[in-house]
Amino acid sequence: MATKKKTGYIERFLKKADKAIDEGIKRADEALEDAVEFGEMAASQAKKASEELTKKALKEKEQIKLKGVKKINEGITAAKNATSKSEEDLITLEKLGKLRKAGVLTEKEFQEKKKKILSRI
Template structure:
């Protein structure tokens, strides 16, 4: 579609789906026709006066100015967008490592308490086996009873 006039741009904007108009509205400072985008947005979603539209435009221009200033500061400090992205990525990785360490510590503590519980239950079973062996030596139980009880105790370990 060729844009020959303001009218053709308005027609184009009217044909766009809502999500595209919203996207254009949110990035209006980059639009070559911000007033027309804002007008189409307000026509569809909000009824605003021209003063409110102008206020929005001023706000959007302030945002664009701030972004430009930030980019200027980055250039003065010889920092690239990639450097800032890398810095943010490093912060995220550092945070993830810290969280991972905390989780591993919590797991280790649970593992230690579980080991203690397992040791105590295993020790109990071993003590039962020793008593069982003594009962067999004393002749209080038969070899068959010894073997059956021993299997039951060992299956619990």
Template structure:
């Protein structure tokens, strides 16, 4: 009878051990499924955020490009104005020189005008 008792005890112990192992495997499978689901959600969110940031970066790029072109155009316009003003000033000096030679302007008047014109160039 003692042998029967031990056999029943071992069988019950093994059944409990098998059940515990099965429960552990079941919990591990559930945890794995949750991890896969969360990783899919994280990947989806990361892609969405990446797409949003890419769109925002493209908009910023266009704004910066537009501002850059505007500033370049302003610079070109200013340079053209300076160049044309310098040419006009040089022509004015020539005319003043002719007026001085013709006696219309005194040397003092010529020098005053010349000083103002040269200060602008």
């Protein structure tokens, strides 16, 4: 008779253990489902944030590009103006030299004008 009690006890213990294992598996499955759901939500939010940042970066890229083109054009214009002014100054010097040779300008007047023009070049 002692063996029947032990067998009944072991069977109850095993049933309780099986029930605990089943509950543990059930809880683990629920936790896994929650984790998958949260993971999907996080991925969706990350994708949305990535798309927004990409749009913002493209807008900023275009703005920077436009500013760069504007600055380059300003530089080209300034270089052209500086070159044309230098050429004009050299032509003016030649004319002043001719006027000096013709006696229209004195040596002193010529030197003053020459000094002023050369300071700009």
